[in-house]
Amino acid sequence: MEAIQIKGIKKSFGETKAVDGVDLTVESGEIFSLLGPNGAGKSTTISMICGLLTPDEGDAAIDGHSIRKETVAAQKVLGVVPQDIALYQDLSARQNLMFWGRMVGLKDGLLKQRVDEVLALIELTDRQHDECGKYSGGMKRRLNIGVALLHQPRVLILDEPTVGIDPQSRRKILDSVTLLRDQGTTILYTTHYMEEAQELSDRIAIMDEGKIIACGTQSELVQLVGEQDHIRLIVDRVDEQYMQQIRKKVNGSVITTDHEHTIEVVGPNANAILPGLISLSLEGDVKISSVEIQEANLEMVFLHLTGKALRDE
Ligand SMILES: Nc1ncnc2c1ncn2[C@@H]1O[C@H](COP(=O)(O)OP(=O)(O)O)[C@@H](O)[C@H]1O
Ligand SMILES: [Mg+2]
Secondary structure, three states: OEEEEEEEEEEEEOOEEEEEEEEEEEEOOOEEEEEOOOOOOHHHHHHHHOOOOOOOEEEEEEOOEEOOOOHHHHHHHEEEEOOOOOOOOOOEHHHHHHHHHHHOOOOHHHHHHHHHHHHHHOOOHHHOOOEHHHOOHHHHHHHHHHHHHOOOOOEEEEEOOOOOOOHHHHHHHHHHHHHHHHOOOEEEEEEOOHHHHHHHOOEEEEEEOOEEEEEEOHHHHHHOOOOEEEEEEEEOOOOHHHHHHHHHHOOOEEEOOOOOOEEEEEEEOHHHHHHHHHHHHHHOOOOEEEEEEEOOOHHHHHHHHHOOOOOOO
16 A cells, blocks of 8 residues: 555746656555755655645645645654754753653653653663753754654654764664664655665655656666666866767766766776777876776666766765
């Protein structure tokens, strides 16, 4: 059964078509990632699924409840972890959870039990009495996730929960997301980190400029680039003329992800392309310090479909 079904949702802000006709189905019990660069429309999509923003067109159903027509029933099923942290900084983790727990109707023994369970899951039991204002960014994010879990939602939505936090907290968040899925929770997870989508997801939708440009399992998505190879060159300088010449030689995409030292080439048969790249570098006086041939990954799928890099470094 579908946990989330999105049909034809659209949202514009003035001239910006933030979400431009999205259809998606998240199956019950899976981790589904929405992968896309900054500005793709991920958060706007999430806000409409949660009923925080009204779509210009279309609708979303959570466990069969229309978010437009049966908002309360739909929201009951949902736990949402927004991109921005919503916590009382001068309260402890425990006090925050007790407060939010009461807000969702928990009380007495059950409230205490859920707060203890959630603290254990987000691994903050030993810091539960410290003021949140003193927590690291990663601990605050974990507590934010904890708040969304108090009422044991069947469907959990996390919007870029690991941006800007320490690797240890990131690891804990990824592990608890997998654990929740294994316990039966359906997860919709947005990210612009390819590695996270690859590690976590049962299925992935790639989003760009308000549209879903591909959707499937990782291996289905990687097949979209077909038999193409991915070559990464590290050079002493990224020279536009050099890039132009490679483009003429390679029947594929050529981009730079950092405008300084990295050139990415996607094309058929790396072994046939490489000698050309090297002789062009000699002609153009560009020094290559490293050549790497990589297996197809989601970064490459994005590059193949859009001609752009997914990463924002
Ligand atoms: N409240 C808003 N007002 C105006 N423009 C917005 C608003 N929210 C989002 N946008 C624009 O809509 C587009 C999609 O944004 P968003 O959904 O936040 O993308 P993502 O979460 O994938 O980074 C961007 O161009 C963004 O600037
Ligand atoms: Mg966002």
